[in-house]
Amino acid sequence: MAEPTFRAPKGTRDILPPESGRRRALIDAFAVQAGLGGFGEVMSPIFEDLGVFKRLGESTDVVTKEMFDFFDKGDPPQHLALRPELTASICRAYAEHRPVPPWKIWYEGPQFRYEQPQAGRYRQFSQVGVETLGADDPQADIDVIALAWRFYESLGLRQVSLLLNSLGDPSCRPAYMDALRNHLESSAAALTDQSRVTLERNPLRVLDSKRPEDQPVIDAAPLMVDYLSDDTAEHFAAVRAGLDALEIPYQISPRLVRGLDYYTRTTFEFAADALATAQNAVGGGGRYDGLVEDLGGPATPGIGFALGVDRILLACDAEDVFPGPVPTVKIFVVDVTGGSHALGVCNELRDAGIGADRSYGGRSMKAQMKVADRSGAPFAAIIGEDEVAAGEVTLRDLRGDTGQRRIPLDSLAYEVSQLLTK
RNA sequence: GUGGGCGUAGCUCAGUUGGUUAGAGCGCCUGGUUGUGGUCCAGGAGGCCGGGGGUUCGAAUCCCCUCGUUCACCCCA
Numbered sequence: 001m002a003e004p005t006f007r008a009p010k011g012t013r014d015i016l017p018p019e020s021g022r023r024r025a026l027i028d029a030f031a032v033q034a035g036l037g038g039f040g041e042v043m044s045p046i047f048e049d050l051g052v053f054k055r056l057g058e059s060t061d062v063v064t065k066e067m068f069d070f071f072d073k074g075d076p077p078q079h080l081a082l083r084p085e086l087t088a089s090i091c092r093a094y095a096e097h098r099p100v101p102p103w104k105i106w107y108e109g110p111q112f113r114y115e116q117p118q119a120g121r122y123r124q125f126s127q128v129g130v131e132t133l134g135a136d137d138p139q140a141d142i143d144v145i146a147l148a149w150r151f152y153e154s155l156g157l158r159q160v161s162l163l164l165n166s167l168g169d170p171s172c173r174p175a176y177m178d179a180l181r182n183h184l185e186s187s188a189a190a191l192t193d194q195s196r197v198t199l200e201r202n203p204l205r206v207l208d209s210k211r212p213e214d215q216p217v218i219d220a221a222p223l224m225v226d227y228l229s230d231d232t233a234e235h236f237a238a239v240r241a242g243l244d245a246l247e248i249p250y251q252i253s254p255r256l257v258r259g260l261d262y263y264t265r266t267t268f269e270f271a272a273d274a275l276a277t278a279q280n281a282v283g284g285g286g287r288y289d290g291l292v293e294d295l296g297g298p299a300t301p302g303i304g305f306a307l308g309v310d311r312i313l314l315a316c317d318a319e320d321v322f323p324g325p326v327p328t329v330k331i332f333v334v335d336v337t338g339g340s341h342a343l344g345v346c347n348e349l350r351d352a353g354i355g356a357d358r359s360y361g362g363r364s365m366k367a368q369m370k371v372a373d374r375s376g377a378p379f380a381a382i383i384g385e386d387e388v389a390a391g392e393v394t395l396r397d398l399r400g401d402t403g404q405r406r407i408p409l410d411s412l413a414y415e416v417s418q419l420l421t422k
Numbered sequence: 423g424u425g426g427g428c429g430u431a432g433c434u435c436a437g438u439u440g441g442u443u444a445g446a447g448c449g450c451c452u453g454g455u456u457g458u459g460g461u462c463c464a465g466g467a468g469g470c471c472g473g474g475g476g477u478u479c480g481a482a483u484c485c486c487c488u489c490g491u492u493c494a495c496c497c498c499a
Binding site: 007065068210258281283284308371386394 | 423424451452453457458459460490491492493494495496497498499
């Protein structure tokens with residue numbers, strides 16, 4: 001293969017039609033669900049002061065080694081970073097604008113992490129998500145989880161599992177962390193080297209190890225759910241009761257920890273069971289009751305999730321659901337008189353709101369018909385010398401078996417719109 | 423960052439124990455007696471076999487390096 005001079009940077013890719021149309025449709029579908037739930041869209045900058053993301057946690061790989069950061073041209077230069085996720089930006093925006101709580105917002109857009117690309121993992125990837133800031137009520141947790149669930153269902157996905165856990169809060173997590181650390185340290189000899197390193201930085205993350213050698217120690221580890229304070233346990237129970245009431249199935253996953261350090265209490269993840277790859281988490285989220293305060297805002301509880309657009313589409317492929325949108329071109333104008341008649345006809349059709357396309361370069365009728373077929377348009381309008389002389393056009397059905405007929409040129413837009421509403 | 427697989431036409435892949443002008447299918451283009459696609463038939467365009475170095479009389483085929491890609495660990499959506 002002749003090497004092109006340039007190619008998309010590692011871990012990024014061009015998303016071309018028709019895949020691009022499918023992604024747009026997916027985001028539209030999410031916007032519908034978010035809107036139904038009373039969430040408004042926030043569009044925040046793609047880069048922020050590096051400090052915004054540093055608040056996500058010193059033991060989070062996403063901030064410590066996966067950030068695309070750079071200095072601007074200011075004096076002194078500002079240290080900026082492409083956003084590796086959006087929750088921090090949203091909390092920064094909340095602290096900056098102080099909207100009236102509860103602030104219910106949704107977002108979508110690209111995010112950036114400097115990682116080794118892999119199945120379902122890219123350096124530039126897209127997420128859709130929601131955040132509810134300023135509501136401590138477990139009802140808010142349920143609403144948020146139910147929204148994600150509805151969204152997956154609306155796409156046609158059936159093989160998605162909800163994993164649920166509570167990570168406790170500052171009143172009870174320290175005691176658990178001590179117990180966990182004790183357990184892991186006393187069994188350190190049985191852990192892999194990598195897990196021993198992780199243990200130094202963040203014992204919780206050891207529970208996430210996929211290395212088989214670690215499993216016996218992990219299986220024997222104490223569970224956060226056994227250490228929850230009364231308040232936290234009550235909150236967790238309320239969330240579960242709400243999900244039960246909505247008949248949303250879930251599995252309690254007591255070893256579910258998440259990669260960002262800010263999570264407290266309710267924590268959840270959505271796994272696409274149809275995906276055979278290691279990256280089968282199509283969404284995740286939870287509570288982050290301390291994050292707004294960390295970013296200089298008022299103490300504000302928060303709950304939200306982020307869903308990976310790329311992985312959701314992979315899951316849709318695996319389940320063979322959510323095909324792309326139907327073609328927007330409804331009628332293809334075949335002009336064998338040279339092409340100038342197609343110009344006016346297409347414009348008139350478009351004025352009437354009917355998607356119309358034509359070919360260029362004065363190709364043969366056969367060639368133009370091939371392009372018409374390929375366009376996916378259900379109809380073709382054929383214009384030759386005869387039609388021009390008679391002020392008519394031949395309207396041909398490309399998908400059904402009703403053949404073709406000559407109609408007055410004036411009535412083309414009307415006729416097509418009638419046929420399309422059938 | 424660590425480890426494995428793979429890199430031949432736009433796409434999916436063949437290429438025999440290294441041997442003359444590198445193949446198929448799909449896609450694309452042009453035709454099939456002059457106005458008709460989706461089926462069929464016939465032609466055609468399109469590859470310095472990822473890049474560099476080496477071994478050899480001779481390398482897509484063997485060796486080394488490099489780049490890319492892919493999968494897994496890690497991390498996470």
